[in-house]
Amino acid sequence: MKARAVDRRIQRTRQLLHGSLMALIQEKGFEALSVQDIIDQANVGRATFYAHFDSKEDLLASGIENLRASLKERQRQARSAGGSDERLFAFSRELFTHANEHRTIFRAMVGKRSGAVVQQLLQKMLVDLVREEVRGTWAEKENETPIEAVSQFIGGGLFGLLMWWGNGKMRMAVDDVDLMFRRLAIPSLKAAAR
Amino acid sequence: MKARAVDRRIQRTRQLLHGSLMALIQEKGFEALSVQDIIDQANVGRATFYAHFDSKEDLLASGIENLRASLKERQRQARSAGGSDERLFAFSRELFTHANEHRTIFRAMVGKRSGAVVQQLLQKMLVDLVREEVRGTWAEKENETPIEAVSQFIGGGLFGLLMWWGNGKMRMAVDDVDLMFRRLAIPSLKAAAR
Amino acid sequence: MKARAVDRRIQRTRQLLHGSLMALIQEKGFEALSVQDIIDQANVGRATFYAHFDSKEDLLASGIENLRASLKERQRQARSAGGSDERLFAFSRELFTHANEHRTIFRAMVGKRSGAVVQQLLQKMLVDLVREEVRGTWAEKENETPIEAVSQFIGGGLFGLLMWWGNGKMRMAVDDVDLMFRRLAIPSLKAAAR
Amino acid sequence: MKARAVDRRIQRTRQLLHGSLMALIQEKGFEALSVQDIIDQANVGRATFYAHFDSKEDLLASGIENLRASLKERQRQARSAGGSDERLFAFSRELFTHANEHRTIFRAMVGKRSGAVVQQLLQKMLVDLVREEVRGTWAEKENETPIEAVSQFIGGGLFGLLMWWGNGKMRMAVDDVDLMFRRLAIPSLKAAAR
DNA sequence: TCCTAAGCGAGACGGTACGTCTTGTCTTCCA
DNA sequence: TGGAAGACAAGACGTACCGTCTCGCTTAGGA
Numbered sequence: 001m002k003a004r005a006v007d008r009r010i011q012r013t014r015q016l017l018h019g020s021l022m023a024l025i026q027e028k029g030f031e032a033l034s035v036q037d038i039i040d041q042a043n044v045g046r047a048t049f050y051a052h053f054d055s056k057e058d059l060l061a062s063g064i065e066n067l068r069a070s071l072k073e074r075q076r077q078a079r080s081a082g083g084s085d086e087r088l089f090a091f092s093r094e095l096f097t098h099a100n101e102h103r104t105i106f107r108a109m110v111g112k113r114s115g116a117v118v119q120q121l122l123q124k125m126l127v128d129l130v131r132e133e134v135r136g137t138w139a140e141k142e143n144e145t146p147i148e149a150v151s152q153f154i155g156g157g158l159f160g161l162l163m164w165w166g167n168g169k170m171r172m173a174v175d176d177v178d179l180m181f182r183r184l185a186i187p188s189l190k191a192a193a194r
Numbered sequence: 195m196k197a198r199a200v201d202r203r204i205q206r207t208r209q210l211l212h213g214s215l216m217a218l219i220q221e222k223g224f225e226a227l228s229v230q231d232i233i234d235q236a237n238v239g240r241a242t243f244y245a246h247f248d249s250k251e252d253l254l255a256s257g258i259e260n261l262r263a264s265l266k267e268r269q270r271q272a273r274s275a276g277g278s279d280e281r282l283f284a285f286s287r288e289l290f291t292h293a294n295e296h297r298t299i300f301r302a303m304v305g306k307r308s309g310a311v312v313q314q315l316l317q318k319m320l321v322d323l324v325r326e327e328v329r330g331t332w333a334e335k336e337n338e339t340p341i342e343a344v345s346q347f348i349g350g351g352l353f354g355l356l357m358w359w360g361n362g363k364m365r366m367a368v369d370d371v372d373l374m375f376r377r378l379a380i381p382s383l384k385a386a387a388r
Numbered sequence: 389m390k391a392r393a394v395d396r397r398i399q400r401t402r403q404l405l406h407g408s409l410m411a412l413i414q415e416k417g418f419e420a421l422s423v424q425d426i427i428d429q430a431n432v433g434r435a436t437f438y439a440h441f442d443s444k445e446d447l448l449a450s451g452i453e454n455l456r457a458s459l460k461e462r463q464r465q466a467r468s469a470g471g472s473d474e475r476l477f478a479f480s481r482e483l484f485t486h487a488n489e490h491r492t493i494f495r496a497m498v499g500k501r502s503g504a505v506v507q508q509l510l511q512k513m514l515v516d517l518v519r520e521e522v523r524g525t526w527a528e529k530e531n532e533t534p535i536e537a538v539s540q541f542i543g544g545g546l547f548g549l550l551m552w553w554g555n556g557k558m559r560m561a562v563d564d565v566d567l568m569f570r571r572l573a574i575p576s577l578k579a580a581a582r
Numbered sequence: 583m584k585a586r587a588v589d590r591r592i593q594r595t596r597q598l599l600h601g602s603l604m605a606l607i608q609e610k611g612f613e614a615l616s617v618q619d620i621i622d623q624a625n626v627g628r629a630t631f632y633a634h635f636d637s638k639e640d641l642l643a644s645g646i647e648n649l650r651a652s653l654k655e656r657q658r659q660a661r662s663a664g665g666s667d668e669r670l671f672a673f674s675r676e677l678f679t680h681a682n683e684h685r686t687i688f689r690a691m692v693g694k695r696s697g698a699v700v701q702q703l704l705q706k707m708l709v710d711l712v713r714e715e716v717r718g719t720w721a722e723k724e725n726e727t728p729i730e731a732v733s734q735f736i737g738g739g740l741f742g743l744l745m746w747w748g749n750g751k752m753r754m755a756v757d758d759v760d761l762m763f764r765r766l767a768i769p770s771l772k773a774a775a776r
Numbered sequence: 777t778c779c780t781a782a783g784c785g786a787g788a789c790g791g792t793a794c795g796t797c798t799t800g801t802c803t804t805c806c807a
Numbered sequence: 808t809g810g811a812a813g814a815c816a817a818g819a820c821g822t823a824c825c826g827t828c829t830c831g832c833t834t835a836g837g838a
Contacts, residue, residue: 005830009788034819045790050821116310127354145374149358153378156354160321160346180339180386184347187381192374203809228798239811244800393804397814422793433816438795504698515742533762537746541766544742548709548734568727568774572735575769580762587835591783616824627785632826 014052016042018063021056026104029113030060057117068125071095075129079136088137088189091129092158092181096174099162103170110166119159126162127155138193145192154185208246210236212257215250220298223307224254251311262319265289269323273330282331282383285323286352286375290368293356297364304360313353320356321349332387339386348379402440404430406451409444414492417501418448445505456513459483463517467524476525476577479517480546480569484562487550491558498554507547514550515543526581533580542573596634598624600645603638608686611695612642639699650707653677657711661718670719670771673711674740674763678756681744685752692748701741708744709737720775727774736767 020041024033035056039049053059071091078090099106109118131151138147158181165177172180214235218227229250233243247253265285272284293300303312325345332341352375359371366374408429412421423444427437441447459479466478487494497506519539526535546569553565560568602623606615617638621631635641653673660672681688691700713733720729740763747759754762 006786006788009829013789035821036819039790043790045788046792047822047824048789048791051788055821116314120310120313123354145377149355149371149374150378152354152358153351153375154354156357157347157351157382159354160317160348160350161343163350164343164346177343180343181347183339183385184344184382187385188351188378191377191381207810229800230798233811237811239809240800240813241802242810245810249799394812394814397803401815423795424793427816431816433814434795434818435797436815439814443795504702508698508701511742533765537743537759537762538766540742540746541739541763542742544745545735545739545770547742548705548736548738549731551738552731552734565731568731569735571727571773572732572770575773576739576766579765579769591834595784617826618824621785625785627783628787628826629828630784633783637826 010052013042013044013048014062016044017049017052017059020044021059021063022105025108025114029108029111029115030056030118031113031115060118061121064121064125067098068128071098071125071129072132075132079133088186089130089133089182091133093174093178095126095129095162096165096178096181099166100170100174103166107166107170110163112167119163122162123156123159126158127151130155130158134189137189150189150192154188157184157188204246207236207238207242210238211243211246211253215253215257216299219308220302223302223305223309224250224312225307225309254312255315258315258319261292262322265292265319265323266326269326273327282380283324283327283376285327287368287372289320289323289356290359290372290375293360294364294368297360301360301364304357306361313357316356317349317353320352321345324349324352328383331383344383344386348382351378351382398440401430401432401436402450404432405437405440405447408432409447409451410493413496413502417496417499417503418444418506419501419503448506449509452509452513455486456516459486459513459517460520463520467521476574477518477521477570479521481562481566483514483517483550484553484566484569487554488558488562491554495554495558498551500555507551510550511543511547514546515539518543518546522577525577538577538580542576545572545576592634595624595626595630598626599631599634599641603641603645604687607696608690611690611693611697612638612700613695613697642700643703646703646707649680650710653680653707653711654714657714661715670768671712671715671764673715675756675760677708677711677744678747678760678763681748682752682756685748689748689752692745694749701745704744705737705741708740709733712737712740716771719771732771732774736770739766739770 017038020038021033024037024041028037033056035046035049038056038059039046049059053062071094074094075091078087081087108114109122131147134147134151134154161177161181161184165172211232214232215227218231218235222231227250229240229243232250232253233240247256265288268288269285272281302308303316325341328341328345328348355371355375355378359366405426408426409421412425412429416425421444423434423437426444426447427434437447441450459482462482463479466475469475496502497510519535522535522539522542549565549569549572553560599620602620603615606619606623610619615638617628617631620638620641621628635644653676656676657673660669663669690696691704713729716729716733716736743759743763743766747754
């Protein structure tokens with residue numbers, strides 16, 4: 001399948017917008033951004049923006065989708081490698097590492113000025129990842145704690161932890177916070193599977 | 195000290211606003227509301243609204259404050275009664291019950307249209323309650339998982355669970371969802387305290 | 389009837405807008421103006437503009453209404469003074485004089501950059517004035533050239549003349565162009581009344 | 583010189599555009615049309631449109647040019663035939679007849695929704711035709727009413743009449759309205775020539 | 777027969793103005 | 808004097824058009 005020139009142009013525009021969004025989030029936070037800010041930064045026309053995305057929230061969601069995909073891939077690889085406890089929530093290491101590496105943008109997204117839409121999206125993504133994990137761990141049977149409930153609990157918890165880590169100064173090492181998460185989450189999971 | 199008539203008038207205005215907010219949240223969700231909507235419903239002047247509250251978020255926060263106070267009180271009573279496992283997270287029963295009794299407004303606040311500010315406030319409140327609980331359970335020592343981290347994890351998890359319960363049809367009984375929460379949260383807490 | 393303070397405020401806003409429109413028409417012509425230009429000049433909010441007028445055309449029309457009223461009054465006075473030929477189209481003197489006195493704005497309204505809406509409004513106004521005159525001159529009878537047709541012809545002609553006078557350098561004296569109009573229009577009127 | 587196929591292709595495009603414009607003017611009026619409407623109707627690319635015309639106004643002007651040419655030709659023939667009063671403004675018969683035959687499009691161009699640009703072009707065309715006539719009638723001498731002024735007056739008047747005829751239901755017969763015009767215009771012309 | 781050049785459709789794009797909406801401040805006046 | 812009424816400046820929103828542009832397809836006319 002050959003990429004037509006026009007498609008390349010479209011991709012370029014979308015990336016310009018994603019890039020500008022990220023740059024501006026670090027500068028003034030997501031909530032404070034206007035569509036005008038974004039398109040000025042990207043040097044893109046207003047109509048063009050709306051041709052690609054419904055709103056700045058949509059643009060953000062599309063950006064977060066990339067992260068989700070990358071983490072999902074990471075998760076898939078880890079799960080195919082082994083099944084011991086250490087492999088449970090394998091994506092979490094990757095998640096904390098990623099956050100640590102992009103700490104400027106990460107702290108902006110998790111911080112006070114971030115706007116709650118961002119956080120809802122992140123939480124939803126985390127729950128997704130967790131659900132995948134839980135699903136792999138046990139086949140749902142009747143009379144048990146539903147997979148969905150467990151996923152929501154652990155995903156919500158992970159998100160809480162991430163917020164706390166990010167809103168503090170991220171002084172704790174990646175390994176430590178990851179360990180902490182696993183120490184909190186795995187007992188829950190086991191208990192629910194009982 | 196006698197309550198002056200003027201104070202009563204002020205109270206009346208504040209309650210009119212709170213009432214209108216709640217009524218409108220059920221009708222169209224928090225995000226979709228404008229200050230104009232609220233003051234029309236309350237039959238209150240624009241300037242008056244801003245004399246009492248900074249924004250619709252402020253009004254909401256002030257409303258949620260009541261819930262927090264009532265749950266805190268409930269928690270205090272339960273904790274003074276005993277210390278066994280069954281008493282851990284005693285407020286949760288009250289929380290789920292309350293949600294169940296006011297299910298219309300609760301589901302509106304937890305639903306898609308609720309606006310994320312609402313949810314941030316709720317989550318913050320839950321973390322507060324959990325922190326209180328964790329604090330009572332163990333005295334923080336060095337080298338342990340920090341109280342704050344555990345609280346954020348369990349508080350976040352509880353919020354996730356609540357969202358899931360509310361956004362489904364709340365088919366699950368109060369007792370069952372409460373039990374589920376405790377089955378997920380208590381192992382975490384214990385593990386962290388190790 | 390006492391003018392309430394709020395009414396005075398509203399009047400002030402409307403006059404600010406009218407004034408800004410006139411100032412800007414001279415500067416860049418009507419067509420080239422945006423609503424934003426006008427409200428910037430007037431230091432007025434966008435919503436306020438639209439609360440008072442539907443569009444810049446509406447604002448203009450409302451401004452021209454004043455001119456029409458003033459010319460109608462002038463016409464009324466002249467007609468009550470006498471009925472000889474010299475009194476026919478008495479308003480025309482006033483019209484040319486007015487144009488001469490406000491030549492900057494007049495030439496802007498009649499010029500190339502004026503935008504055709506302006507001109508339609510002016511022409512309509514002139515036809516109105518002429519119709520009034522024709523009506524006073526003869527009572528319509530069957531089988532005659534209809535009053536309306538005559539009015540449209542002479543009104544259109546007057547407008548053509550005005551445009552020509554304004555778009556040239558208005559070198560011709562007021563008296564001369566007025567005389568010219570009467571020499572052209574009165575024979576038409578007489579012929580039609582035959 | 584043989585017409586190359588490429589030229590035929592170009593002509594075809596221009597005619598497609600003219601045709602679409604006319605069709606759409608009748609449908610929704612000139613003002614309401616966008617370039618997009620026109621090229622959709624003509625099934626022509628956007629760039630192609632701008633390769634041929636500067637704007638929809640330009641397209642219209644080019645269309646009206648045809649009418650002007652045809653009327654000019656008609657005028658030339660009539661003037662070479664004789665010089666009596668009956669031959670003065672000989673083109674007017676043709677004009678009214680033409681309008682009557684294409685009454686749908688004519689009424690659309692002269693009506694409320696027509697957009698004033700159309701009308702300016704028409705008026706300009708009429709003044710042109712009249713000027714030609716006046717020029718033929720008398721050689722300009724100093725101290726007389728200038729040819730240009732007379733042309734503007736009569737051209738404007740003719741346009742007023744046309745508008746009135748078209749905006750009414752065109753109930754009046756071609757001959758009658760033509761007669762009316764001549765009865766109004768010729769006395770003016772004579773008076774000016776005195 | 778192939779090749780080159782032009783006309784063209786399609787449509788992405790930067791830009792500008794629009795008319796609407798909401799916010800938070802302010803002023804007036806009533807009870 | 809607290810509050811209802813509501814005018815207002817500010818400015819973001821999503822939509823509509825504009826005129827420019829790049830891209831490939833088609834098709835003629837010369838090689």
